[in-house]
Amino acid sequence: MTLWLILLGMALVTFALRAAFLLLPPGVELPAFFRRALRYVPAAVLTAIWAPEVLVQNEQLPAGAVAIAVAWRWRTTFATIIAGLLALHLFAWLM
Amino acid sequence: MLLGIIPFGVITGVAMVASGIPPLAAMLMSVFVFAGASMVASAQLLASSAPALLIVLTTLVINLRFMMYSASLRLHFADAPLRQRLAVAYLTADNVYGLMLSRFSDHPDDPGKFDYFLGAGLVVWAAWQAAVLAGVLIGAGVPAEWRLEFAAPLAFIAMTIPLLRDRAMVAAAVAAGAVIAVSSDIPLKLNIVLAAAVGIAAGLFCEKKK
Numbered sequence: 001m002t003l004w005l006i007l008l009g010m011a012l013v014t015f016a017l018r019a020a021f022l023l024l025p026p027g028v029e030l031p032a033f034f035r036r037a038l039r040y041v042p043a044a045v046l047t048a049i050w051a052p053e054v055l056v057q058n059e060q061l062p063a064g065a066v067a068i069a070v071a072w073r074w075r076t077t078f079a080t081i082i083a084g085l086l087a088l089h090l091f092a093w094l095m
Numbered sequence: 096m097l098l099g100i101i102p103f104g105v106i107t108g109v110a111m112v113a114s115g116i117p118p119l120a121a122m123l124m125s126v127f128v129f130a131g132a133s134m135v136a137s138a139q140l141l142a143s144s145a146p147a148l149l150i151v152l153t154t155l156v157i158n159l160r161f162m163m164y165s166a167s168l169r170l171h172f173a174d175a176p177l178r179q180r181l182a183v184a185y186l187t188a189d190n191v192y193g194l195m196l197s198r199f200s201d202h203p204d205d206p207g208k209f210d211y212f213l214g215a216g217l218v219v220w221a222a223w224q225a226a227v228l229a230g231v232l233i234g235a236g237v238p239a240e241w242r243l244e245f246a247a248p249l250a251f252i253a254m255t256i257p258l259l260r261d262r263a264m265v266a267a268a269v270a271a272g273a274v275i276a277v278s279s280d281i282p283l284k285l286n287i288v289l290a291a292a293v294g295i296a297a298g299l300f301c302e303k304k305k
Contacts, residue, residue: 009151011127019184044294053248071256077099080253
């Protein structure tokens with residue numbers, strides 16, 4: 001039961017965010033400060049999700065560093081995932 | 096581009112089933128929520144039996160970026176019929192939004208915006224749902240020693256790094272990462288909310304000093 005409530009809540013919240021400015025009347029604008037703050041949401045939130053998995057004192061740390069380097073250089077999700085997983089197994093074997 | 100969505104979708108499907116969400120609920124979540132990062136995070140929270148309200152709050156924080164996209168997409172679709180605006184809202188995803196910007200931001204008066212968005216959105220949507228379904232079906236079938244669960248943080252790294260184009264963005268990410276690193280004792284992943292707040296503040300602060 002709780003699971004269905006969570007599903008419903010997640011769906012409503014996510015759709016409301018997606019639809020917000022497409023449905024509001026044209027005159028309604030976000031306050032400038034809020035708009036500026038919103039720019040930093042993806043970088044801050046996404047980092048908060050992956051950092052705990054990478055900042056671990058084992059092979060996950062160097063594997064994360066490899067993934068960051070690959071993402072920086074090639075900017076493709078697929079290469080980042082493959083390089084990170086290969087590095088994880090390589091460092092696990094070495095360490 | 097689909098090369099990035101497909102492994103991430105498969106991982107999302109595997110992560111949801113691994114956290115105990117029944118396959119049918121996982122697919123319904125994929126269709127109705129259609130936002131991978133928040134689904135992986137919710138799966139982790141569900142597995143640690145976090146309260147429902149916190150899971151929805153975390154979803155809100157992770158998906159706040161869609162609100163930013165909607166403000167930007169309004170410039171293109173303000174005059175479209177309601178039906179089209181609802182379709183655009185539902186299909187808004189990081190990569191679809193990215194495609195739309197790269198095609199139309201320098202040519203805002205070109206015709207066929209809605210058809211372009213709908214086409215890109217439906218292709219991404221179909222590839223995503225197929226990938227999640229594959230992940231849900233594979234589920235526990237993936238050998239644990241492959242450590243495929245590590246692919247979820249890797250996918251988030253791949254989404255984060257291209258955002259770090261200026262000093263303020265880097266400050267936001269580094270501050271959020273630093274807060275998370277020292278606040279793992281805070282229960283129920285509320286440290287994500289704290290880290291997001293500090294990261295945003297750090298970004299704004301560094302921007303001001305420029």
